[in-house]
Amino acid sequence: xxxxxxxxxxxxxxxxxxxxxxxxxxxxPVFMNVGTLAAIKGAVxxxxxxxxxxQVELSNTYHLHLRPSDEVxxxxxxxxxxxxxDKPILTDSGGFQVFSLAKMRKIKEEGVYFNSHIDGxxxxxxxxxxxxxQSHLASTIAMAFDECVSNPSTREYVERSVDRTTRWLERCxxxxxxxxxxxxxxxxxxxxxxxxxxxxxxxxRIEHAKTITKMDLDGYAIGGLAVGESHEDxxxxxxxxxxxxxxxxxxxxxxVGTPENILEAVxxxxxxxxxxxxxxxxxxxxxxxxxxxxxxxxxKFQLDSKPIDEGCQCPACKSYTRAYIRHLFKAKExxxxxxxxxxxxxxxxKLMADIRDALDGGYFKEFxxxxxxxxxxxx
Amino acid sequence: xxxxxxxxxxxxxxxxxxxxxxxxxxxxPVFMNVGTLAAIKGAVxxxxxxxxxxQVELSNTYHLHLRPSDEVxxxxxxxxxxxxxDKPILTDSGGFQVFSLAKMRKIKEEGVYFNSHIDGxxxxxxxxxxxxxQSHLASTIAMAFDECVSNPSTREYVERSVDRTTRWLERCxxxxxxxxxxxxxxxxxxxxxxxxxxxxxxxxRIEHAKTITKMDLDGYAIGGLAVGESHEDxxxxxxxxxxxxxxxxxxxxxxVGTPENILEAVxxxxxxxxxxxxxxxxxxxxxxxxxxxxxxxxxKFQLDSKPIDEGCQCPACKSYTRAYIRHLFKAKExxxxxxxxxxxxxxxxKLMADIRDALDGGYFKEFxxxxxxxxxxxx
Numbered sequence: 001x002x003x004x005x006x007x008x009x010x011x012x013x014x015x016x017x018x019x020x021x022x023x024x025x026x027x028x029p030v031f032m033n034v035g036t037l038a039a040i041k042g043a044v045x046x047x048x049x050x051x052x053x054x055q056v057e058l059s060n061t062y063h064l065h066l067r068p069s070d071e072v073x074x075x076x077x078x079x080x081x082x083x084x085x086d087k088p089i090l091t092d093s094g095g096f097q098v099f100s101l102a103k104m105r106k107i108k109e110e111g112v113y114f115n116s117h118i119d120g121x122x123x124x125x126x127x128x129x130x131x132x133x134q135s136h137l138a139s140t141i142a143m144a145f146d147e148c149v150s151n152p153s154t155r156e157y158v159e160r161s162v163d164r165t166t167r168w169l170e171r172c173x174x175x176x177x178x179x180x181x182x183x184x185x186x187x188x189x190x191x192x193x194x195x196x197x198x199x200x201x202x203x204x205r206i207e208h209a210k211t212i213t214k215m216d217l218d219g220y221a222i223g224g225l226a227v228g229e230s231h232e233d234x235x236x237x238x239x240x241x242x243x244x245x246x247x248x249x250x251x252x253x254x255x256v257g258t259p260e261n262i263l264e265a266v267x268x269x270x271x272x273x274x275x276x277x278x279x280x281x282x283x284x285x286x287x288x289x290x291x292x293x294x295x296x297x298x299x300k301f302q303l304d305s306k307p308i309d310e311g312c313q314c315p316a317c318k319s320y321t322r323a324y325i326r327h328l329f330k331a332k333e334x335x336x337x338x339x340x341x342x343x344x345x346x347x348x349x350k351l352m353a354d355i356r357d358a359l360d361g362g363y364f365k366e367f368x369x370x371x372x373x374x375x376x377x378x379x
Numbered sequence: 380x381x382x383x384x385x386x387x388x389x390x391x392x393x394x395x396x397x398x399x400x401x402x403x404x405x406x407x408p409v410f411m412n413v414g415t416l417a418a419i420k421g422a423v424x425x426x427x428x429x430x431x432x433x434q435v436e437l438s439n440t441y442h443l444h445l446r447p448s449d450e451v452x453x454x455x456x457x458x459x460x461x462x463x464x465d466k467p468i469l470t471d472s473g474g475f476q477v478f479s480l481a482k483m484r485k486i487k488e489e490g491v492y493f494n495s496h497i498d499g500x501x502x503x504x505x506x507x508x509x510x511x512x513q514s515h516l517a518s519t520i521a522m523a524f525d526e527c528v529s530n531p532s533t534r535e536y537v538e539r540s541v542d543r544t545t546r547w548l549e550r551c552x553x554x555x556x557x558x559x560x561x562x563x564x565x566x567x568x569x570x571x572x573x574x575x576x577x578x579x580x581x582x583x584r585i586e587h588a589k590t591i592t593k594m595d596l597d598g599y600a601i602g603g604l605a606v607g608e609s610h611e612d613x614x615x616x617x618x619x620x621x622x623x624x625x626x627x628x629x630x631x632x633x634x635v636g637t638p639e640n641i642l643e644a645v646x647x648x649x650x651x652x653x654x655x656x657x658x659x660x661x662x663x664x665x666x667x668x669x670x671x672x673x674x675x676x677x678x679k680f681q682l683d684s685k686p687i688d689e690g691c692q693c694p695a696c697k698s699y700t701r702a703y704i705r706h707l708f709k710a711k712e713x714x715x716x717x718x719x720x721x722x723x724x725x726x727x728x729k730l731m732a733d734i735r736d737a738l739d740g741g742y743f744k745e746f747x748x749x750x751x752x753x754x755x756x757x758x
Contacts, residue, residue: 037706037707037710037712038703038706039707039710039712039714040714041712041713042422042713043421043422043712043713043714043716043717044714045694045698045699045714045717045718046698047694047698063710067706067709067710068681068702068705068706068709068710072681072682072702072706075682076682076684076700076702076703077684082700082702082703082706083703084698084699084703302447302451303451303454303455305455305456315424315426319424319425319426319463320424320463321455321461323447323451323455323461324417324455324461324462324463326447327416327417327446327447327451327461328416328418330446330447331416331417331418331442331446331447333416333418333420333422334420334421334422334713334716334717335418335419335422335423335424337422337713338422338424338713338717339424
C-alpha cells in the first residue's frame, strides 16, 4: 500500500497531517460531519456540506443496514452516489449502535444477536457482516466491528471484551481484504481503521494498542470514550494510549466532543473527530460563538439584529439575525433548525481549520489557551 | 402615481405584463411563493427562493401579527430586512385567516373580534388595524381587509357582506394613504390591492368590481374563490368579473391553485397567483413532473435513479435521485421535505416563466393544451 498519511508538523504531541484517500485528501486534524442516515439532520444537504467546509462525512452502518438497507445503497452505486457526496466518507461499524440502540442483544464469539430498534426484528451482526455492509456502502474508510463497553465496567469484563474485539478485528481485516478483491465491489480501495478499547484501564488499553498496531491497518481509533467516564479519565486514557499507536497512521477519537474536548485531544495527538453534538445542539437553538454558547430561544434575542456570531462566514450568519432565527424557532419553522445546524457545523469545521493554521504557524499552544479563555468567559 | 403596470401583450384574454415596484420589477403572470410566517415551510431560506426563481414572496398579516408581532418586525426594519429578502413581498390582510383560522369571531361594522388560534387571546382587527400591521411589516403590496365568505352562502348574506367589504376598502385606502405619509413608516410607497368578493353570484361580483374599480387602486384581487365551490363556478366567476376590472392594473386570483387551475386562469386574464399547494404537497412527498404528479413514498421509487423530473434544473433534481429522496422520507430526515418543496416551487415558478414565454411568442393556447394533455396522461 502506498503511504496515505503524512505527518507534516508536530507541536508537542499535537499533529498536523495529511491523509490521502481515493476520494480526496483530508487535512488533519479534521472534524467529520455526522450524517447518520446518509443525510445531516436539520435539512442540511450534501451541497450545504461543501459550503460549510466539511472534509469528511460520517454515516452509520447500523442505521443504513436497517433503512434503506445496504442492498439498496449498493444497487444505487454506493453511499457517495446515493447522497451525492464525492469527498471522503467514513462509516462506523455498527458496533457502537448495536450496544447503545439495539434491544435484547446477545454477544457471542461469532458476533451479536439483537433486535432492531425500529421494528424489533431479529438481526445478527458479526465482523464479516459489518465489513460486507460497509463494502456495500462503499465508504472511503470502514471501521472495525468492536464491542464498545460502557464506563464503568469491571476489569474482568473489559479484559474478556477486548480480547474478543481483537479476534473480531483480525476477522474484519481478512474479510475486507477479501471483499476489496471482488469484481462486484464498488470501492476496491476501502480502508480499515482498527479500534482501541479497554475502558478506563490504562494497562488494558496499552496492551490492546500494541496488539492492534502490529496489524498494519490504515488508521487507528480510540473507542469507548465519552460513554460515561469523566473528562479527566478520557484525557488520561488518550495520554496513555497515543504513544503506543503508530506515528505514521491517523488517530481517530470516536464520538468526541465539545470544542474544548477537541482542543485538548488535538493537544494529545488526535487527528480525527466526530460528534453529533453540534448538529444536535443546533436543532435545539444552542449555538457556538467565539464567546461561548448561547441559546437563541432566550427572550433577550427577540430584537437582536446581530448574526449568531459576529464575523462568522457561515450561510446563517451571512444572511440572518438572531432575532429572525429566534422567531423561526418560536414559529416552529424548520428553517430554524437548518440555520443553526449549518452554523454549528461551520463553527466546528472552521475551528479545525484554525487549529491546522495554528499548527502550521507553530502557535497552537497559544491558540488553545486563548480559545479556552474566550469560550469560558461567557459560559 | 406613476404607471406601475404595463400590459405588454394579449392572447385572447391572457395577459403578459410587467409590474414595477419599489422592490423590483415583477414579470406577469407570476406565482407568489408563500412564506406564511416570514419563512417558506420545509426549511427553505430566502437564499433558496432566489435559486428557484421566485419573484414575489407572500407572508401573512394575521400570523405575523400573532407571532413574532408586527411590532418586532417593524423594529427589525420590516419584513424585507427581517427575512433577508430584497424583492417584492405581498402581505395578505389577515381577512382570510380571521375567517378560516380564528375562533369565536364576531363581525361588526368596525371590524372583527376573534380569539387567537394559538393561545385563545382576544384580538380585534378592522381595516385600520390591518393597514397599520401591514405598514409595520412594510411589504411592497398590502391587501385590503375584507370578509371572505365561504361557498355556498345565501345571496342575502353575501350582499350584506360585500357592502361591508366595500366600506372597509374605503377605510383601508384612507388609512394606507395616511400611513404612507408618516415619517416613521418604513415603506412609504406601500401599494394597496382591493379584493373583489360576491361568492358565486356573478351579478354581485360584477357590481362590486365596478364599485372598487372606481377607487383607482394599485391592483385588484379576486377573493373568495377556491373556498368550497366547483372549478366550473370558479372559472365562470373569473369570466364574469375580469371584464369589469381595469385593464391597466394587475389582477390577482387569491389562493389558486393547481397547475391546471393556473393555466385556465391565465387564459381568463389573471396576472398574480399564490397557493400553499406546492409546498404542502412537497412536504408529503407529492411532487409535480412534466407527466403529472407522483408520490415519492411509493415503493416503486425505492431504486429509481432518475431525478424527480427529468431535465428539471431545480436544486433537488440537479443533485438527487427519487430513491434517495424516498429514503429520506422513510428515515424521517427533514431534508426530504426541503428537497420536495424546492422542487415543487421551482416547478410552479418555471411554469409561470414558460407561460410568459408562450405569451411573448404568441403560442399560449397551444402551450396550454399541450401541458394539460401531458399532465393528465399520468394523473
